[in-house]
Amino acid sequence: MKSEKISELTTKRLSVYLRCLQTLDRNGIHTISSRSMADQFHLNSAQIRKDLAYFGEFGVRGVGYQVSHLAQHLTKILGLNQEHRVIICGAGNLGRALCDYAGFNTEGFRIVALFDQDPKKIGGTSRSGVPVHDIKKLKQIVRREGVDIVVITVPADAAQKVVDLVCETGVKAILNFAPVRLRVNTNVKLKTVDLKVSLESLSYYLSNPSLPAAVNPPE
Amino acid sequence: MKSEKISELTTKRLSVYLRCLQTLDRNGIHTISSRSMADQFHLNSAQIRKDLAYFGEFGVRGVGYQVSHLAQHLTKILGLNQEHRVIICGAGNLGRALCDYAGFNTEGFRIVALFDQDPKKIGGTSRSGVPVHDIKKLKQIVRREGVDIVVITVPADAAQKVVDLVCETGVKAILNFAPVRLRVNTNVKLKTVDLKVSLESLSYYLSNPSLPAAVNPPE
DNA sequence: AATTGTGAATTCCTTCACAGCC
DNA sequence: GGCTGTGAAGGAATTCACAATT
CATH class of the missing domain: 3.40.50.720 (NAD(P)-binding Rossmann-like Domain)
Structure with missing residues (x-):
């Protein structure tokens, strides 16, 4: 756990990760690697690991992350444990x-x-x-x-x-x-x-369709 | 006018610039420099110039931009001239x-x-x-x-x-x-x-107020 | 004199690639 | 063998700073 300043992009992704974990949990998945989480939800595995690393070491090498455990941590980090x-x-x-x-x-x-x-x-x-x-x-x-x-x-x-x-x-x-x-x-x-x-930036892309849209834009 | 690919961040800002220009126009301002536009709307003047430069040269050195003229260009660029x-x-x-x-x-x-x-x-x-x-x-x-x-x-x-x-x-x-x-x-x-x-990323900042919020976050 | 347009410098973010660990 | 955590590399976006222009 470092005390660098966390970027806005990272905090947004934490929130996305939490939702992914909740989905996994509902589906009865107990353990997941950053790789398979990335594949499943169209994310990048290195980025998941790096984002999490700002806050601690939540995974087990060779195994992955325990879904409920990590979800709990993210809930706490995001301040969602209190109303x-x-x-x-x-x-x-x-x-x-x-x-x-x-x-x-x-x-x-x-x-x-x-x-x-x-x-x-x-x-x-x-x-x-x-x-x-x-x-x-x-x-x-x-x-x-x-x-x-x-x-x-x-x-x-x-x-x-x-x-x-x-x-x-x-x-x-x-x-x-x-x-x-x-x-x-x-x-x-x-x-x-x-x-x-x-809306307006969608309009821009309609007028300039020559450029293929980015594959997976952030947020 | 270069034909590089335009980033999503740039297109969003174009849309913001257009709105600023419309406000200026309503207030009867006919000419504006990137500097004073930046000051007035909490933007960065170099960024305004750079964003516009992707699409052409719309300003006059030593003078600035003609509000209605630039607004018209941005409307066209964003594809807002058609419904x-x-x-x-x-x-x-x-x-x-x-x-x-x-x-x-x-x-x-x-x-x-x-x-x-x-x-x-x-x-x-x-x-x-x-x-x-x-x-x-x-x-x-x-x-x-x-x-x-x-x-x-x-x-x-x-x-x-x-x-x-x-x-x-x-x-x-x-x-x-x-x-x-x-x-x-x-x-x-x-x-x-x-x-x-x-919402959740606001919650994060409430839980971690130690870090002063960024002065003017993008979008 | 003032302001644009833009290379260069800087800062920030993402991805790679691998040492370290289970 | 497989996966994490991370330093280093690479890429993108922002800001600086100034030559070019009116």
Whole structure:
């Protein structure tokens, strides 16, 4: 276990590895080598080993990794052994959908509230029953509910203002879906998922099909 | 203009640059240098110049870039001057939300249909009126509507099967939201947006806050 | 004087290849 | 014999820094 800084690419892959291991576990596989895991899930075996090596020695030479054991370690490393409490700012289509989306309400994460500024939305709930609060109550509810992750699904032109509010509450992790580059203090972790950019870069490849697409792009 | 292969990172940034230019244009800015664009939108000026240089010489030394002119070029390069017709496979929460999401129904893209296999969903429409069809009609409707981009929002365990169906229709660009690594022919461009991975890597940073977050992570 | 476009330098990431261990 | 863990090699992306240009 070294204490180098871990790249974002590595952490994303850890999360992928964990999911692979969970699949293997469900299929009753108890032991796996980096090679056969790579083959099965279209990964690179050296990279798996290198990524894991940042955090310790989890394998047995000549044998491989014990699936459940490694999964447990990754769960711990990713901080998924404790529950994260999540809120979503912006109760529009995307916000409400994410709120009810199975992939978001999964082990380790619980969505506890939606926020909006529209009086017509405030007081209501999502389909699954998550309440919509006035954005003015943000700080209060973040405190009360012990929120540690905030998802931003407000329109682009409101996003920076909302992010500033969020930072004031002391929350340290933000997942932004608004198509803007936001500014936060360096002690806050901001990730932006820009759906428009994803679509547009597909469009680029349609216009430039001469170049065969990369075989297996990261993420 | 060189004919090297353009990296995915570059194409994503082009899309960001275009948005920045559109903002500048709305604000009545006609000319901008890479430096001031970088400052304003938290980018790197050398990178802007280098990215653009793959496609031509769009600037004037000593002056900068003409906003509308460069925007036009980027629109063309990204293939956004022609409309793309998009369908979404999977009419669950996420699929329906994306269907009505403003950021998706934007210049250059039109969502023409949803698909599902659930008889209860087939025949209905999204809130904004996009029809939900039986997945069995996929090929037929792709042909009829001239669809060139497919979005996948089905559950993980159905995703590979749906992607195979999509590939059979001849569509060459797929945006996948299912949390699995999918396999396609190299002549098809597949991009995966893995929302769970994004959340989990935030969780990692919460558990390992010792390391100050990178100042401005890519995308 | 200012800013582009771009080789060179640097940093970061991936893959190779093998010593070390089971 | 087989597989891990890792130093070294190779490749890619970013940033620097400046000659070229208006």
